[in-house]
Amino acid sequence: SPVVAPRPGVWTIRIATNGVGSPAPTFDLWNEADAGILAFVGLATSSNGTSVGIPGTARYAITAGSYADKDHWINALGGTTTATLSTLSGVGSLSGFSSLGPTRDGRIKPDIAAPGEYIGSSLAGTIQATRGTNFTERDGQHGDITGTSMATPHVAGTAALLLAINPQLQGPEVRAAITASARSDVFTNGPGPLPNTFYGYGKLRALEAGYQAASMVTDLAATPSGFTGTDSPFVDSYNVYRGTIPGLSSTSYGACLQKANPAPAFIDAATPSSGQVFFYLVTGVRAGVEGILGTDSAGRIRPNNTPCL
CATH class of the missing domain: 2.60.40.10 (Immunoglobulins)
Incomplete structure (x- = not known):
């Protein structure tokens, strides 16, 4: 299909970054030749935050951020794999890809942070085929994957455990048990007192969340x-x-x-x-x-x- 030139007027492009992966993120801007002349005006002042999106902004969702908790392991060949993290601050710090709050109406998000970098999970054939045995754990049955898609299962699994302990819990009570039992450390407190828009209420603690669930x-x-x-x-x-x-x-x-x-x-x-x-x-x-x-x-x-x- 042909390239259609944008309507006349002022167009704003917003690029969100949590600023963790790089202290000075950069990007390239170009226009298609067939789109006509697009006069470049300038960049607004950059700021961190408000990068968490739907469905993580939902009022009653338990939204998980990711932090790095592993950067090396024994691989399937018996050697040591040392991986490059998405964050410059090392193990324990927020992942560079973890979105920040608040929501547009000012609510704290994420709610909790969980391990999300190089998590050993059920090995899919494509992982070993595309990344090699360096990213396969020593048992040959688990591959190491990164993303908030790895942090979220930690939280979902904890929620399932809480409902097993106390089946009468409602969704808000599950969330309360998780956030009330969260752990703080030098990393979570770095951006400011908890709760904050980087780590939410802190780092996930499944055992302590279970005690909170039992206590209700x-x-x-x-x-x-x-x-x-x-x-x-x-x-x-x-x-x-x-x-x-x-x-x-x-x-x-x-x-x-x-x-x-x-x-x-x-x-x-x-x-x-x-x-x-x-x-x-x-x-x-x-x-x-x-x-x-x-x-x-x-x-x-x-x-x-x-x-x-």
């Missing part, structure tokens, strides 16, 4: 004598919070009522004042770390301003 009592129910819920084998004890309606707000979800219960079952002999009702939230505690109070209707973690611990 999602099936609290009334009984003739009190309240009860499912006791998790991954939780040491439970704390009970009580609040009143009216009185519930986005910053107040009750105060500590009972501490260190052996199970998520309790009795409250108190009665609310006229025109009020009580509400209860129960959190689990594992190794001295208390779980969250769940999430609100917008998927945000409920603040705990009067913790039992």
